[in-house]
Amino acid sequence: MTPGARVAAAIEVLHDMSEGLAAEQALTRWARRSRFAGSKDRAAIRDHVFDVLRCKRTAAHFGQSSTPRALLIGILRQQGADLDALFSGIGHAPQPLSEAEAQAPLPPEEEATLWNLPDWLIPLFKEALGAEAGTTAMALQERAPIFLRVNIAKIDRAAAIAQLAGEGITAEVNPLCDTALSVTEGARKIRNSACYTEGLVELQDAASQAVVATLPTGVKLLDYCAGGGGKALAVAAQQGRQVFAHDIDPRRMADLSARAERAGAAVTQLDSDALPGAAPFDVILCDAPCSGSGAWRRAAEGKWTLTAARLAELTAIQDSILDEAAGLLGDQGTLAYATCSLLREENEDRVAAFLARHPGWRCSDQHRYAVGPAGDGFFAAHLMRD
Numbered sequence: 610m611t612p613g614a615r616v617a618a619a620i621e622v623l624h625d626m627s628e629g630l631a632a633e634q635a636l637t638r639w640a641r642r643s644r645f646a647g648s649k650d651r652a653a654i655r656d657h658v659f660d661v662l663r664c665k666r667t668a669a670h671f672g673q674s675s676t677p678r679a680l681l682i683g684i685l686r687q688q689g690a691d692l693d694a695l696f697s698g699i700g701h702a703p704q705p706l707s708e709a710e711a712q713a714p715l716p717p718e719e720e721a722t723l724w725n726l727p728d729w730l731i732p733l734f735k736e737a738l739g740a741e742a743g744t745t746a747m748a749l750q751e752r753a754p755i756f757l758r759v760n761i762a763k764i765d766r767a768a769a770i771a772q773l774a775g776e777g778i779t780a781e782v783n784p785l786c787d788t789a790l791s792v793t794e795g796a797r798k799i800r801n802s803a804c805y806t807e808g809l810v811e812l813q814d815a816a817s818q819a820v821v822a823t824l825p826t827g828v829k830l831l832d833y834c835a836g837g838g839g840k841a842l843a844v845a846a847q848q849g850r851q852v853f854a855h856d857i858d859p860r861r862m863a864d865l866s867a868r869a870e871r872a873g874a875a876v877t878q879l880d881s882d883a884l885p886g887a888a889p890f891d892v893i894l895c896d897a898p899c900s901g902s903g904a905w906r907r908a909a910e911g912k913w914t915l916t917a918a919r920l921a922e923l924t925a926i927q928d929s930i931l932d933e934a935a936g937l938l939g940d941q942g943t944l945a946y947a948t949c950s951l952l953r954e955e956n957e958d959r960v961a962a963f964l965a966r967h968p969g970w971r972c973s974d975q976h977r978y979a980v981g982p983a984g985d986g987f988f989a990a991h992l993m994r995d
């Protein structure tokens with residue numbers, strides 16, 4: 610496909626999204642009806658779509674409208690692309706720019722536009738992040754870096770870097786955590802590499818890894834909101850742990866056995882009925898469902914779909930998860946609460962609300978991980994009985 614045809618395809622995908630499809634669904638649907646497209650085409654189209662999603666307000670500003678075509682014009686103009694070459698009308702490229710479309714507007718000045726956030730989130734960002742609110746909003750507009758977790762049960766970090774290099778993947782030490790690598794080249798080769806298929810490395814954000822690395826010691830650990838099991842697997846690679854995984858929706862753990870096998874890790878899955886019998890646990894990790902705002906570089910749709918009502922629902926779910934998990938913890942145990950959210954409502958406020966509901970408990974440690982080149986935004990707090 611030509612660069613222009615890829616832009617036309619991205620416009621089609623955004624059009625499908627405007628009719629209600631989620632980004633991943635719209636991309637999959639486009640790929641199914643466009644078998645001629647190769648993996649590089651699909652990756653380029655995906656990049657265009659996600660660039661727009663991360664920067665929808667500035668794209669609309671520079672494109673002077675919010676139609677899919679205008680958003681693509683806007684984001685490409687913002688990126689300094691040659692619009693006449695891309696919108697040539699030749700072959701499958703989109704039609705040339707009209708006279709009005711060809712007029713580049715002055716750069717935006719409004720804060721919410723520059724920050725690429727919906728208006729209602731601006732005060733929440735300021736409240737949660739203070740002086741860092743603006744830089745954080747800007748960081749969420751960048752493409753997400755790729756991080757790997759070295760499976761320390763199988764290989765050490767230096768050997769993993771060397772093996773990855775042998776497969777054309779350049780990775781360097783990540784400062785957040787001893788298990789983490791930042792991939793600087795060859796990221797698209799990871800899933801087919803022997804390092805990955807043999808379970809020497811896993812794709813995992815570095816802040817997620819840091820949350821696991823700083824969990825307190827204790828043998829019996831329950832990952833209460835295990836999902837795909839990323840954190841359960843990271844804990845299972847640590848020495849001396851016995852790891853249990855649970856999720857209210859067990860289908861989310863469907864791939865966990867295969868992933869554990871690849872990693873050479875032991876993780877016992879527990880359904881809700883089995884939890885009381887397996888309790889008490891020494892450590893319970895509650896990686897709670899949240900707005901995902903710390904990871905909006907990766908899942909940028911969330912910025913535009915989150916509502917105040919959904920945020921209120923999430924905070925109620927977070928409270929009940931903490932209350933349920935507290936009942937499964939041993940007397941000397943630690944309840945570790947984590948979210949990939951930047952919002953105070955989902956983080957410090959949930960800890961404070963838990964402590965207010967549970968006299969005799971205290972928070973022994975609380976940490977925010979900033980969105981940046983080293984990792985996604987994360988929050989972690991450790992709760993224990995006095």
Ligand SMILES: C[S@@+](CC[C@H](N)C(=O)[O-])C[C@H]1O[C@@H](n2cnc3c(N)ncnc32)[C@H](O)[C@@H]1O
Pocket residue numbers: 817833834835836837838839840841855856857858861896897898899926929930
């Ligand atoms: C942030 S995701 C977990 C991601 C996972 N820990 C990882 O690192 O890959 C949150 C998970 O919590 C689960 N969940 C939601 N409500 C829950 C509840 N009341 N009890 C347990 N799990 C719940 C969701 O199904 C979802 O899989």
